[in-house]
Amino acid sequence: MARLQPKTSVAPERLKTLLPSLKPTIYHDPSAKQVANNIRTIAWNPLGTYIATGCLDKTLRVWNVDKPNVRQTTELKGHAASIEKVAFNPVKEHELCSVSSDGVVRFWDVKMKQVLNEVKGLGETFTLAWAPHGEYVVVGNKEDKLFVISPSQDSPISSHQQPVQTNNIVFCWSGQRVFATTGDGKTRILSFPDFEPAYQFSYKEGSEAEFMLAGHTSSCIAVELHPFNRYLATGGTDSLISLWETAEWNCVRTATKMTGPVRSLSFSWDGLYIVGGSDEGSGLEVFNSETGEHLCTYKTTTPSPIVAWAPNRYALAFADSGSLRVIGASAGGK
The missing domain is CATH 2.130.10.10 (YVTN repeat-like/Quinoprotein amine dehydrogenase)
Incomplete structure (x- = not known):
């Protein structure tokens, strides 16, 4: 398995040609169901x-x-x-x-x-x-x-009933906020540990006062924070990936090349790239997070809803044909 040395970025033009050519290492579990x-x-x-x-x-x-x-x-x-x-x-x-x-x-x-x-x-x-x-x-x-x-x-410290369908959660890097995706296509920004809305409109009342990220036309099911806090990425059943800048919470770009619901999202260690996985289609879609450009499709045998970049190099772990697989890219193309 080819690898990239940690803390060495690969340029987009290089990645888009190299990544699709790499062969995966297959981690086969004969005792698991091959579905x-x-x-x-x-x-x-x-x-x-x-x-x-x-x-x-x-x-x-x-x-x-x-x-x-x-x-x-x-x-x-x-x-x-x-x-x-x-x-x-x-x-x-x-x-x-x-x-x-x-x-x-x-x-x-x-x-x-x-x-x-x-x-x-x-x-x-x-x-x-x-x-x-x-x-x-x-x-x-x-x-x-x-x-x-x-x-x-051995028992919960606290429990918090949510008022809406809550699909996924991720912490901010300070640990003082939680981002929660919802069934109505929005992402809530909640304080931690009390789970109250972090931002509210002063001119609205009740539940209408809560500030939320409204980036999807149907259920929002995936959420991932940029490793250096530049963006929050959300993915929905509308096949869209939305990228929100974390200062004013504006949606700065939307990736539209996904096929089917966006089941998982992952940023590369340097935050330059984001990959999406879906239970439809025939591959992993890789985007430039700084421009929204679709860089490449890594072809898979079956749909791959679960995908994750390694924390310190350009190696992608994903599920395909019931098995774990890993691909890696190196700066020298080895």
């Missing part, structure tokens, strides 16, 4: 050395990026239903959080293969966001309730 949508979630650890995958068939596995053989992986067993979301602690390379529709949130030490903590009885949980310093996670369920959870406590 297109079995992998529900993918997450890199902070150093880009491990990738966790959570599956519809309850398989939770951590892969060594340099060793695609399943014998070199760690399987974490215990969830009784589909794994809907996984994410590594942003400041601890071996601490993983998993969220399942069985209503249980688990914290794992992947090196020791141990459960560090679990919180039960949360309903059909499916969203997860770590606070930037790793002290909390926010988990959401299908009843639109958000829970603040500590990695070391």
